[in-house]
Amino acid sequence: MHTYKPYYHFSRENWAALSKTERLPLTQTELEEIRGINTRISLPEVETAYMPLTNLISYYLEAAETLHAKAGAFLGTNEKKVPFIIGIAGSVAVGKSTIARLLQLMLSRALPHKKTELVTTDGFLYPNAVLQEKQLMQRKGFPESYDIKALIEFMGQVKAGTTNIKGPQYSHLTYDVLSEQTELVTDPDILIVEGVNVLQVKKEYQFFVSDFFDFSIYIDADEKNIEKWYKERFLMLRATAFQNPKSYFRHYAEVPMEEALQTAETIWETINAKNLHENILPTKGRSDLILRKGNNHEIEDVYLRKL
Template sequence: MLKDLNYTLPYTTFDREEWASFDTTSTTALTEKEVKDLQGINRQISMDEVTHIYRPLTRLLHLYSLATKDRHQITTSFLNNRIKKVPFIIGIAGSVAVGKSTTARLLQHLLSTFPEHPKVELVTTDGFLYPNEILEERGIMNRKGFPESYDTGRLIQFLADLKTGKKEVKAPIYSHLEYDILKGEFQHVVEPDIVIVEGINVLQVQTNKPKKSHSPLFVSDFFDFSIYVDADEENLLEWYIDRFKILRNTAFNNPKSYFHRHAHLTDEEAVKFATDIWTNINGKNLRLNILPTRTRANLILEKGTNHSVSRIKLRTI
């Protein structure tokens, strides 16, 4: 949460009821089955959450996308129609286990109900991790998810291609089952209206010094709007352990799963193993690299103990 800072941040804070009052759209509400299909492992998203949090947020993003489109049309007119159509890009950041993927899927579905932008693509930055063989060569397999484990240059090129109006761009695909990049497989993104880019690293800035002749580019430079999904670390650890135990009983039972060898852990062993991963990798990455990016977001969704959003912070400048 936003605290222990000695300066005033440019955010306005809203509780659930006030935020819900901003939904004046006529978009079709999701059915309970659709919500269930969109939510992730151990993520119980209620219809109340959709109504109070995600529908108003969708309206805000819709208005931002229309304003950006109008600005783009002005520039296009000034340059005698020399600029191609470019998508509105939304970045979604936050810790492992905070529920970024569920947020992204819900927004993708709700945004696509507007006739002005029916084609909404969702891309995760997991696909831009280096393959395991490269991580092993560099001795950083145990730092998967840390900044150095991503091919950030490739991700920036992907976003640059989108923003220059390239008709079709492709993103690598990551398999959570195999815990690796799928060689030769790609997600093809063709003339989208909106692209949602979700990942723990999307608001991070490069820490190594750029070459003298180059100005650094950051992933977030290509975003028209950014969201950070926030929660206290004690809750994140609990959610991560719960998710690990569910996967132990489901996906890990698949012989092709990278974690198949952990399918027969007892509850006590599973808790210890997941806690160790959090302590040595995910929690450390959160504190060093993810949490410091929170105040770079346009909007922060603060979650309470039950995964429900309790407060919304919207950047006002």
């Protein structure tokens, strides 16, 4: 008896062979500019892992546009174009932000006639004052720490083709939502939405963020590797961004190294690992594509959901 498997599995070598692009669409300097702290990525990996992905997304986009046009002709409607929305999910410290920025750049280069924009769901976290009032500061990043209603309303406006939509901005320096600043989504053909819980489903909501996605990606890795990357990033931030007097985590820059390491381990165990197991990892199987990283941050396996 055959067991149905919902994903095609590609090794890195087999996935790389699918690339239809001969020339890299970015330089080493550009790659360094979009690379997140402690996220290792190289031009060879861009060529072998992310160029095939860019090609694949362009096929999904073309199919979606064709379906939209044919359905409109069949129904006799004349609706305006709607953005093709890509969701990117995965754990803290797994490299989502770098991949989101990389895809934005590569899609812009591969499809220069299309406008590609990027938003993160961090701006839809409740402000710290609200989280403190709700006693949720220790669960920041968990689904209940987000203003899901506002996020879904935002996504609905995007999918309706509304232009110049304002969304909240988040500062990683102050670790809080910027109340007087907004992030503007103008009129994209492609919108990338990145966040830890974008594939999350909750019974209390009629709609989910992922309902608006045309294609979704989950960034995966062994938990031991993600934990290592998180701790490495924490220590790197301790020596850089945390030194800023305006940093929410300024006090961590002043404690002894041993205490800083213990703090990173405690935060991982009590917050990030818990969120990963309870909310993030269970959504992996809802994605269209899984990019699985090895211990050096490079993509080793790709899983594509069967049509």
